[in-house]
Amino acid sequence: MRAAVSDAAANVARADAQLLAAYSRHLATRSPRTREAYLRDIALLRSLAGEAALATLAPATLRRMLSSLHARGLSGRSLARILSGWRAFYRFALEHDSALQDNPCAGLRAPKSARRLPSALSPDEAAQLVAIDGDDALAVRDRALFELAYSSGLRLSELAALDTDSVDLRASEVRVWGKGAKERIVPVGRAAREALRDWLVVRADIRPIDEKAMFLTRAGRRLSPRAIESRLASWAMRRGLPQHVHPHMLRHSFASHVLQSSGDLRAVQEMLGHASIASTQVYTHLDFQYLAKAYDAAHPRARSKRPARRETKGRK
Numbered sequence: 001m002r003a004a005v006s007d008a009a010a011n012v013a014r015a016d017a018q019l020l021a022a023y024s025r026h027l028a029t030r031s032p033r034t035r036e037a038y039l040r041d042i043a044l045l046r047s048l049a050g051e052a053a054l055a056t057l058a059p060a061t062l063r064r065m066l067s068s069l070h071a072r073g074l075s076g077r078s079l080a081r082i083l084s085g086w087r088a089f090y091r092f093a094l095e096h097d098s099a100l101q102d103n104p105c106a107g108l109r110a111p112k113s114a115r116r117l118p119s120a121l122s123p124d125e126a127a128q129l130v131a132i133d134g135d136d137a138l139a140v141r142d143r144a145l146f147e148l149a150y151s152s153g154l155r156l157s158e159l160a161a162l163d164t165d166s167v168d169l170r171a172s173e174v175r176v177w178g179k180g181a182k183e184r185i186v187p188v189g190r191a192a193r194e195a196l197r198d199w200l201v202v203r204a205d206i207r208p209i210d211e212k213a214m215f216l217t218r219a220g221r222r223l224s225p226r227a228i229e230s231r232l233a234s235w236a237m238r239r240g241l242p243q244h245v246h247p248h249m250l251r252h253s254f255a256s257h258v259l260q261s262s263g264d265l266r267a268v269q270e271m272l273g274h275a276s277i278a279s280t281q282v283y284t285h286l287d288f289q290y291l292a293k294a295y296d297a298a299h300p301r302a303r304s305k306r307p308a309r310r311e312t313k314g315r316k
Contacts, residue, residue: 041085151192153254
């Protein structure tokens with residue numbers, strides 16, 4: 001009996017190993033980060049499954065697994081990402097394992113987490129940050145980089161991947177490819193156009209290794225996302241901002257400030273490249289926070305006052 005159980009466990013392990021090896025090969029065309037994340041999700045699933053074969057796990061079993069992970073402290077957002085990795089694996093398994101009839105993750109939903117509002121700079125803080133002094137090459141480059149990020153709400157990846165022929169200063173627009181390789185054209189403001197013209201003059205004196213790249217290092221290489229993050233954090237400290245500033249904060253600031261000025265949610269959605277209006281609506285909450293702070297600071301009824309002491313007349 002013990003030998004039969006051992007043989008069954010060995011068969012399960014062998015079948016799962018073959019399926020996981022095939023899935024790993026299937027992910028070879030994905031980016032290294034995506035492939036690593038998907039394989040990490042399935043390694044977690046394999047660990048939670050114990051001696052059970054992955055192809056035999058029922059929806060109720062997977063639901064209990066998610067509950068146990070939630071009890072360990074994983075957020076709804078983390079669980080949703082893990083569940084997405086499990087779904088992708090089972091979609092692949094349906095095509096390669098005849099024993100699997102349905103995707104056991106199909107009807108599962110991760111618990112919702114409270115949505116955190118993105119951090120944004122105030123208009124004064126944004127202006128303070130991008131007004132970089134100095135005429136050396138890196139200062140001119142960084143001024144153009146941050147002005148463009150704030151002016152057009154570009155993602156970090158879009159800034160790093162930007163080419164010179166994607167910017168049309170006469171038409172005051174920039175062409176970028178966002179998530180899912182979707183192309184969009186975004187307006188470029190006056191301050192950003194002037195900063196970009198100054199940078200292009202300086203850039204002409206640099207011998208580029210990557211001739212198409214808009215933003216270069218001193219050595220002529222394309223400026224990496226990590227370098228952009230580092231330069232922005234450094235300049236924020238030098239400009240006297242009290243908080244850590246990351247590139248996405250400039251994108252959030254762009255969206256919040258345009259929405260405060262125009263109230264046009266659809267236009268902001270299009271400029272940000274959001275597929276869903278729900279992703280853009282978060283900035284209406286930022287707008288409300290801004291108005292609430294202004295109200296608390298300015299409205300006489302919003303200020304807390306100590307109640308007046310009532311005078312009581314003593315008995316005569």
